[in-house]
Structure formats: structure tokens, C-alpha cells
Amino acid sequence: MGCRVGNVENENIEIELLLKAIYMKYGYDFRNYSRASVKRRIKEVLGKSDLETISEVQHKILNDRVFFSVMLRHMSINVTEMFRDPSYYRILREKILPELSCLPYIKRWHAGCYSGEEVYSMAILLKEEGLYYKTMIYATDFDKEILEKAKRAIFPVENLKSYTNNYKKAGGLESFADYYFCKYEYALLDKSLKENILFSNHNLVTDGVFCEVDMIICRNVLIYFNRDLQNQVFKLFSDSLCKNGFLCLGSKETVRLSIHSKDFKDLVKEEKIYRKA
Amino acid sequence: MNHAFLETDKTYDAIVIGASAGGLDALRVILNQLPGDFVIPILIVLHRGKEKTLFFKRYFVDFCSSDIIEPEDKEAVKAGCIYFAPPDYHMMVEMDKTLSLSVDPPVNWSRPSIDVLFESAAEVYKEKLVGVILTGANKDGSVGFEKIKRLGGLLVVQDPATATASKMPRVAIEAVAVDCILTLHDIGVLLSGLIKS
Ligand SMILES: C[S@@+](CC[C@H](N)C(=O)[O-])C[C@H]1O[C@@H](n2cnc3c(N)ncnc32)[C@H](O)[C@@H]1O
Numbered sequence: 001m002g003c004r005v006g007n008v009e010n011e012n013i014e015i016e017l018l019l020k021a022i023y024m025k026y027g028y029d030f031r032n033y034s035r036a037s038v039k040r041r042i043k044e045v046l047g048k049s050d051l052e053t054i055s056e057v058q059h060k061i062l063n064d065r066v067f068f069s070v071m072l073r074h075m076s077i078n079v080t081e082m083f084r085d086p087s088y089y090r091i092l093r094e095k096i097l098p099e100l101s102c103l104p105y106i107k108r109w110h111a112g113c114y115s116g117e118e119v120y121s122m123a124i125l126l127k128e129e130g131l132y133y134k135t136m137i138y139a140t141d142f143d144k145e146i147l148e149k150a151k152r153a154i155f156p157v158e159n160l161k162s163y164t165n166n167y168k169k170a171g172g173l174e175s176f177a178d179y180y181f182c183k184y185e186y187a188l189l190d191k192s193l194k195e196n197i198l199f200s201n202h203n204l205v206t207d208g209v210f211c212e213v214d215m216i217i218c219r220n221v222l223i224y225f226n227r228d229l230q231n232q233v234f235k236l237f238s239d240s241l242c243k244n245g246f247l248c249l250g251s252k253e254t255v256r257l258s259i260h261s262k263d264f265k266d267l268v269k270e271e272k273i274y275r276k277a
Numbered sequence: 278m279n280h281a282f283l284e285t286d287k288t289y290d291a292i293v294i295g296a297s298a299g300g301l302d303a304l305r306v307i308l309n310q311l312p313g314d315f316v317i318p319i320l321i322v323l324h325r326g327k328e329k330t331l332f333f334k335r336y337f338v339d340f341c342s343s344d345i346i347e348p349e350d351k352e353a354v355k356a357g358c359i360y361f362a363p364p365d366y367h368m369m370v371e372m373d374k375t376l377s378l379s380v381d382p383p384v385n386w387s388r389p390s391i392d393v394l395f396e397s398a399a400e401v402y403k404e405k406l407v408g409v410i411l412t413g414a415n416k417d418g419s420v421g422f423e424k425i426k427r428l429g430g431l432l433v434v435q436d437p438a439t440a441t442a443s444k445m446p447r448v449a450i451e452a453v454a455v456d457c458i459l460t461l462h463d464i465g466v467l468l469s470g471l472i473k474s
Contacts, residue, residue, distance in 0.1 A: 008428065036369035036377050040369075040396075077382065226371070252366055
């Protein structure tokens with residue numbers, strides 16, 4: 001048994017070294033990601049390869065750029081939805097957007113936007129509330145491939161049923177079907193939804209402030225970071241928000257445990273909507 | 278009930294429990310029996326719907342006096358508390374004994390998944406972990422069970438003959454040499470014995 005526990009320790013050392021190698025060679029820094037989650041992903045990559053150990057993965061990654069991009073792809077596989085957590089969108093509509101409506105121009109930042117579902121949901125909401133025409137949306141992610149997908153705004157039709165459901169629960173004013181048209185087994189979102197969205201590459205770990213915004217939406221990204229990295233990113237958010245700006249996190253994320261908790265006030269506790277202090 | 282494995286004075290640092298179909302009632306039976314002043318954390322994955330279930334906490338509150346928590350990300354694991362993985366998130370234990378949540382794809386068609394919790398907890402608590410699998414109609418948990426076993430933890434399974442859905446405990450028993458197969462009541466008795474200081 002001792003030697004098996006030893007295996008776990010060796011594995012943890014190997015993972016530490018692998019993450020360091022990735023950072024030194026390719027500049028992607030996963031060292032302060034949630035370790036349990038990163039480990040799961042790395043072991044999945046290992047399981048799908050013909051390699052035996054994590055050290056072998058490291059060797060291959062250093063010498064094979066293609067293998068690295070396969071791994072990177074796997075490290076950021078995710079799932080997202082339009083209008084995920086409908087109650088959050090409902091609160092935005094009823095409580096938060098009215099406060100923004102008096103601004104002459106609204107700037108918002110979706111950090112870690114993945115394939116865009118969340119960004120387009122917001123665009124629909126802003127349209128229905130008559131605010132979209134004066135809004136600029138910066139949608140960023142560190143995954144370049146996924147950003148290309150987000151720009152296309154094409155989704156499999158089998159998702160439409162649950163999106164339509166979510167849309168209704170989120171207090172949608174129109175018919176969700178007005179926002180897309182179907183072609184074969186895909187749904188294409190209405191072009192006008194894209195007008196004021198700028199998709200761009202930004203790494204929350206290694207890139208800094210790029211503009212000052214009225215609202216930051218970063219949902220289910222920080223759960224992948226450890227507390228130190230969360231602290232670093234909360235500082236980045238605090239520096240990027242204008243006074244009284246809004247911060248929206250995922251339903252199980254919190255600034256409460258961060259050293260920067262004093263930078264933000266609870267606004268809607270259940271929905272994790274904060275306001276910069 | 279065979280208490281042989283309890284006769285050593287081995288102590289445990291945490292208990293993980295996985296339950297699926299019929300699990301809410303099964304957990305009630307077990308948690309109801311626990312003493313109010315227990316000294317280690319209990320981490321639970323119960324497969325259930327996506328909805329935010331506020332009623333859910335209330336369901337247990339009448340039955341046990343300890344803290345029932347649906348944790349937020351990176352919350353520290355505290356002794357004497359019972360943690361339920363939130364609906365639609367995986368829950369994992371980190372080496373520093375905080376909890377990480379994730380929206381990674383479902384494992385065994387489940388999110389939260391029992392395997393995801395068990396495997397991460399096994400690495401942290403090693404031989405000081407008790408794993409429990411209760412009623413369920415799928416095979417979630419058995420991979421995590423193997424890992425707990427490999428790292429020296431104790432494995433407890435609900436007797437499939439007494440389970441609302443027998444598949445999950447049965448698959449676990451077939452996959453690994455478990456330490457004991459018990460009724461819900463006896464699991465309650467066993468765990469009560471393990472968690473008193
Ligand atoms: C689970 S998805 C969340 C998607 C979306 N926000 C939602 O809630 O549906 C996590 C996203 O975070 C992105 N991400 C992870 N690390 C990042 C980093 N260092 N910088 C920017 N984005 C990152 C991933 O590429 C992925 O798109």
C-alpha cells in the first residue's frame with residue numbers, strides 16, 4: 001500500500017513538472033488552476049494516448065507542437081448553454097439593466113466566453129430592453145479556436161429545445177424562434193445580434209487590463225482557478241471596472257473568500273451579482 | 278453485522294457517500310442516525326435534478342443537527358459538516374482540503390458524478406477515507422471505489438437486495454472487493470461508530 005500512496009505522490013510531482021514545462025515552452029500557465037480538475041483532464045489525455053506516464057506526456061508535449069494543441073483543446077473542453085440559470089437573466093432584466101439604461105454608452109466585458117452562447121443570450125436581452133444599440137460587448141477567451149466558433153454563432157438544432165425553455169424562464173419577451181433560422185441540422189443566430197460584439201483573445205492569467213467597463217460577466221471560469229489565481233483575477237476585474245460597475249459570477253462562485261472581497265459589495269446575493277465598492 | 282473491521286482502532290478523516298435513484302430517502306435513514314457532535318466531514322454526491330433545490334436542505338434539517346452545506350467554490354472542508362455537491366456541478370476535494378466545483382462534461386451521464394468526488398477525495402485522504410455507495414440505477418462510483426481501495430480506504434456498500442435500485446451497489450461489489458455490505462440501518466450504526474472522537 002505504501003508504494004501506491006507513493007505513486008500518487010510521484011504523479012503529483014510529474015504534474016507539477018508538466019505544467020511548468022507547458023508554461024516555459026508555450027506560455028500557457030495552468031500552474032495555479034484548480035489542481036484536482038487539471039489532474040483529471042491530464043489523466044484523460046493520458047488515457048486516450050498510447051503513453052504510460054505523465055512524464056512521457058511531458059516529453060511528447062515538449063517535442064510535438066501538434067500533440068500540445070490536442071492537449072490544450074482537451075484542457076478547455078467545456079459545456080455551456082444559452083440562458084443558463086434563467087433566474088439570473090431575469091434579475092438582470094428586472095434589476096440591473098434599468099440602472100444601466102441612463103448611461104449614454106454601455107461597455108461590457110464577457111471574460112471566458114467560450115463558444116458565445118452566454119454572450120448572445122445577453123445580446124438578446126439587451127435588444128429586448130432597447131439597450132443593445134448603445135452597448136459595446138467585449139467577449140474574450142484564451143482559446144483561439146473556440147473564439148472562431150463563437151464568431152460563427154451556429155448551434156446544433158438539438159440544443160434549441162432547452163434554449164427555448166431557458167429563454168422563456170428567463171422572462172423572454174418575444175418568441176425565441178425569431179432569433180435564429182435553421183439550415184440542415186444547424187441553427188444560425190440572427191446576424192444583427194453580432195453587430196456590437198467584439199470577440200478577442202485575452203488570457204486572464206497572463207494578460208492585463210485592456211479597458212474600463214461598466215459590467216464584467218465571468219461565469220464558471222474562476223472555479224477552474226485556485227484561490228491565489230482567483231485573487232489575481234479579482235484584482236484585474238476591480239481595476240477594469242468603473243466605479244459602481246457590476247460584476248456577475250457563476251452561481252457557485254464567490255468573492256467572499258478572496259482577499260479582494262472588500263472591493264465588491266453584494267448586490268443580488270443569490271445570483272452572485274456584485275457592485276464595485 | 279460483522280464488526281471485525283472495526284476492532285482495530287483505526288480512525289478516519291472523512292466519509293464520502295454516493296447515491297442515485299432512491300438516494301434521498303436512503304440518506305435520510307443514515308444521516309438521521311448520526312450523533313450531533315461528529316468530528317469528521319461527510320461529502321455527498323446525490324444525483325438529482327438541475328433545479329436549485331431550496332427545499333432540499335430543509336428535507337434534512339429536521340433529522341440531523343449538524344451543518345448541511347451546499348458549498349461554494351473553494352470553500353474549506355470543515356469537520357462536523359455535511360457537504361452536498363450542488364446540482365449541475367462536479368465537486369472535488371483539493372490537496373489543501375478546499376472544495377473545487379466544475380462544469381466539466383458529465384461523467385457516467387451524471388453531473389455531479391460520484392466518481393469525480395471519490396477519486397479526488399481518495400488522493401487527499403488516502404487510507405483515512407471511508408467510501409459509501411447506496412441505491413442507484415447506474416454505474417457511477419465504482420471507478421472511484423477502486424481508487425479508494427487502492428489507496429487503503431474502507432469501502433461500504435448498501436446491500437443491493439435492500440436498495441430501491443440495486444444496480445449501483447451491485448456494480449460496485451462486482452468491481453472491487455468491498456469491506457462490508459450492509460442495510461441502511463447498519464450503515465448508520467457503522468458510520469456513527471467511526472465518526473465519534
Ligand atoms: C466553463 S467555460 C464557461 C463558459 C461561459 N462563461 C458559461 O458560463 O457558459 C470556461 C471558459 O473559461 C475559459 N478560460 C479558462 N482559462 C482561461 C484563461 N486563463 N483566460 C481566459 N479564459 C479562460 C475556457 O476557455 C472556457 O471557455
